Amino acid sequence: MALLYNAPRAATITSDGESVLYALDRQTFNHIVKDAAIRKREKYETFLKKVPLLETMEDYERSQVSEAFKDAKYNAGDIIIKEGDEGRDLFFLVSGNAVATKVLKAGEAPQEVKQYNTGDYFGELALLRNEPRAANVIASTECMCVSMDRHSFKRMLGPLEEILKRNIDLYA
Numbered sequence: 001m002a003l004l005y006n007a008p009r010a011a012t013i014t015s016d017g018e019s020v021l022y023a024l025d026r027q028t029f030n031h032i033v034k035d036a037a038i039r040k041r042e043k044y045e046t047f048l049k050k051v052p053l054l055e056t057m058e059d060y061e062r063s064q065v066s067e068a069f070k071d072a073k074y075n076a077g078d079i080i081i082k083e084g085d086e087g088r089d090l091f092f093l094v095s096g097n098a099v100a101t102k103v104l105k106a107g108e109a110p111q112e113v114k115q116y117n118t119g120d121y122f123g124e125l126a127l128l129r130n131e132p133r134a135a136n137v138i139a140s141t142e143c144m145c146v147s148m149d150r151h152s153f154k155r156m157l158g159p160l161e162e163i164l165k166r167n168i169d170l171y172a
Contacts, residue, residue, distance in 0.1 A: 003029045041066045044146060047094055051119050065156050069146035074098075074139040080122075081137040083110070087126020089147040093118055096143030102135040110136060127153055 002009045003026050024032075044066035048054050057065070069092075074080055080091060080098060093116050100122065101110035113135060116122060126133050127150055148156070 004033070040069075044069050047092070047119075047146075051092065051121070053121065061156070065148070068148050068152040068156060070148075072145045072147060074143040074145065076139055076141050078139045078143075079136060080139060080143070080145065081133050081135070083133050083136045085133045087123060087131070087133050087150075089123055089149055090121060090127055090153050091123045091137070091145045091147045092121045094144040094146055096139060096141045098122075098137050098139050098143055100135045100137050115140075123147075124153075 001007065003024070006026070041063060045059070045062045048057065048062045048065060054062070054065070072080075074096075083102060095118050097118075098116040099112050100114040100116070102113045103110050104113075116137065122137050123133070125131070
């Protein structure tokens with residue numbers, strides 16, 4: 001934290017035995033942190049250019065959105081979104097495939113209602129309508145997703161909200 005924020009050290013650390021220590025100077029540490037952030041941003045900016053809904057974004061907007069992303073990896077069979085849960089995040093499928101399932105009749109098993117492929121997004125209905133999740137989304141293969149929380153979604157994708165609302169009809 002002292003290196004990251006150029007602040008005094010918050011604690012003293014003492015060894016209770018023989019130790020081998022490695023040290024990084026502030027410049028090297030900051031270079032490593034900044035380089036990792038730049039690589040992450042570039043990776044997601046490239047991805048965002050391929051998402052049809054977002055391909056018309058300007059470079060600066062794309063950069064801002066990519067900064068807000070959080071990575072998540074799922075194995076085949078993992079539940080990404082659970083029907084009925086509170087909707088807190090919008091997801092984009094970076095790689096892999098997933099399916100949406102929904103209970104169509106009470107007491108019956110969930111039915112597959114949609115398939116998702118690389119570049120698709122899901123979870124926006126709960127954010128747009130401020131309602132619980134309308135369906136399950138389950139990884140059918142190993143998946144890499146990025147997510148954006150509700151606050152970032154509203155702040156960064158506000159102008160896209162109308163487009164997303166128009167696309168709600170696709171779920172009929």
